Amino acid sequence: MAYLRCDVAILGAGVNGTSIAYELSKRGKKVLLIDKIVMGAGASGSCDDMILLQSKKPGILLEMAFKSLELFESLKDELPSDIEFETRGGTILIEDEEHLAIMEDFVASQNKYGLDVEIIDRKRLLQLQPLVAEDIIASTYSARDSQVNPMLLMKAFLLGARQKGMELLSRTRATSVERLNSGWRLLLDSGDSVETEVVVNAAGAWANDITKLIGFEVPITPRKGQVIVTEAIPPLGATNVWSAQYIVSKLKPQDAAKNASGGAAAQAPAERFGLGFAFTGTHNGNYLIGSTRENRGFDKSTDPEAIGLLSAQVERFFPVMSKINFIRTFAGLRPSTPDGYPFLGEIPGAPGFFIAAGHEGDGIALSPITALVMADLITGKKPKFPMETFDPGRFGGKAGL
Amino acid sequence: MDEKKGPGDEKYICRCEEVTEAEIRDAIRAGARSVVEIKRWTRAGMGICQGRSCRRLVERILAEELKLKPEEIEISSFRQPVRPVSIKAMDE
Numbered sequence: 001m002a003y004l005r006c007d008v009a010i011l012g013a014g015v016n017g018t019s020i021a022y023e024l025s026k027r028g029k030k031v032l033l034i035d036k037i038v039m040g041a042g043a044s045g046s047c048d049d050m051i052l053l054q055s056k057k058p059g060i061l062l063e064m065a066f067k068s069l070e071l072f073e074s075l076k077d078e079l080p081s082d083i084e085f086e087t088r089g090g091t092i093l094i095e096d097e098e099h100l101a102i103m104e105d106f107v108a109s110q111n112k113y114g115l116d117v118e119i120i121d122r123k124r125l126l127q128l129q130p131l132v133a134e135d136i137i138a139s140t141y142s143a144r145d146s147q148v149n150p151m152l153l154m155k156a157f158l159l160g161a162r163q164k165g166m167e168l169l170s171r172t173r174a175t176s177v178e179r180l181n182s183g184w185r186l187l188l189d190s191g192d193s194v195e196t197e198v199v200v201n202a203a204g205a206w207a208n209d210i211t212k213l214i215g216f217e218v219p220i221t222p223r224k225g226q227v228i229v230t231e232a233i234p235p236l237g238a239t240n241v242w243s244a245q246y247i248v249s250k251l252k253p254q255d256a257a258k259n260a261s262g263g264a265a266a267q268a269p270a271e272r273f274g275l276g277f278a279f280t281g282t283h284n285g286n287y288l289i290g291s292t293r294e295n296r297g298f299d300k301s302t303d304p305e306a307i308g309l310l311s312a313q314v315e316r317f318f319p320v321m322s323k324i325n326f327i328r329t330f331a332g333l334r335p336s337t338p339d340g341y342p343f344l345g346e347i348p349g350a351p352g353f354f355i356a357a358g359h360e361g362d363g364i365a366l367s368p369i370t371a372l373v374m375a376d377l378i379t380g381k382k383p384k385f386p387m388e389t390f391d392p393g394r395f396g397g398k399a400g401l
Numbered sequence: 402m403d404e405k406k407g408p409g410d411e412k413y414i415c416r417c418e419e420v421t422e423a424e425i426r427d428a429i430r431a432g433a434r435s436v437v438e439i440k441r442w443t444r445a446g447m448g449i450c451q452g453r454s455c456r457r458l459v460e461r462i463l464a465e466e467l468k469l470k471p472e473e474i475e476i477s478s479f480r481q482p483v484r485p486v487s488i489k490a491m492d493e
Contacts, residue, residue, distance in 0.1 A: 170434070311491035322487070324488050328480040
């Protein structure tokens, strides 16, 4: 049983917890990072490696993704260990004329917002992806889509923060929170108690477990994404790949249902699992084949039906993949919010109690910018982005202490 | 990290991902206390055999470094399908 003191206690050692820990340590704060399991035990350790700009709807999230990408470019040199950051570009495969029309509009709106993306014909696509299925008529291409190894990223944030005095407590959780005259006291189930000026809830899909301790409900729910990992193989093509289906289903749900890939028979399960195609090769040569978007509570299991759908889907876009073995499957619980925006800021009625959670599938990509805006808010600086969209109080309620 | 070479530096524990004993000991010294943390830190056990060759060895190194009995080491997770399966076999 120990009595610990710090400036900032961060709950949750995922990609956002570790990035915020790193940024605040850099700014001279004494940080204590606490995880109920271990680093990366949640969604940040069960995801793919893509930093996508193309999938973002023009708006503040795309602006933040731009800034994040810039930050990654400097972090790769600044952090004490390699993060396997790479800019390979990304292609969204287009299956038919109807999707082509939708994607042309989408690309035009992204261009207006300053994103460098274009539609390329099948001939140019074949230069990037020579093994793509014969009936893919076109693709989008953005040279800026990038990737990073989430595990190495968390490790690097952690090592960097540690060099600046951060401490990590694994396998312990806060069981109660008490407001002090100045700051907060956390009681941990290890028996330790922590006195801190500031608390940051970075617990992802589990964030509500923590806000509940101060009587505040945050509408974050787990959304399961199942992913297949193949054996290591030589690169199939130059870019990361996903399908227009995914974007179309975001933009026009009714069109997506009509055109679900695999025909009418496959339609129902594909919808039930929220199937979308995402395909990326890692540094080690393993390919990640994703993914589903399912509301199944906190169940993290993978199941043969979903793995079957993902397998059929990768064969549909890359027939050569039928010869490849997969060695592992996993599922991650993405923290989703009712409006698709994360909660970034102070909890109403709880001065010094912050939240940075609810990024759903954008946690890795937005972790550098999340750390910057959170560190600004915590140290009393005005962030460079308007934060109203991310206000933790936007769905009402206030801490009941 | 210690720059000087010691015994085990060149000894591969995870042959699939080419992870040496020294890298695993470094991970434990950096705070890893379970096979799953070592896996995330070094990739040991993440290759084609999915840890079937190295898991026991990693557990022994953990026990040694943490001065625990092997049975006190946290049981590691297994991911489906455990042995490689072809994509074709799954496509229904």
